[in-house]
Amino acid sequence: MKCRLFIGLAFCVVLAQCVALARDESGPAAIVSELQGSTTVKEPGKAQRTLEIYDRLSEGATITVGKGSRVVLVLVNGARFALKEHARVAVLP
Numbered sequence: 001m002k003c004r005l006f007i008g009l010a011f012c013v014v015l016a017q018c019v020a021l022a023r024d025e026s027g028p029a030a031i032v033s034e035l036q037g038s039t040t041v042k043e044p045g046k047a048q049r050t051l052e053i054y055d056r057l058s059e060g061a062t063i064t065v066g067k068g069s070r071v072v073l074v075l076v077n078g079a080r081f082a083l084k085e086h087a088r089v090a091v092l093p
Contacts, residue, residue: 028056030073037069
């Protein structure tokens, strides 16, 4: 009985560590699938830069769409968002 309890507890600890590790190694929150015109992105801890097609964006990225521009983002859950000129959005979890 004690052996089963120990094995169950050890399994829970290992599972919790795997979940924590998976969260630390998360991929992009969104990917730029279409881009027309000029758009900038500011990611946490990084300088503002020009957005490019197929850029991978992290959580917390702020996107500003320029005049006459358009961008389409694909989120990790598969949702697609089309942004038009003068839009400003943040990618959140």
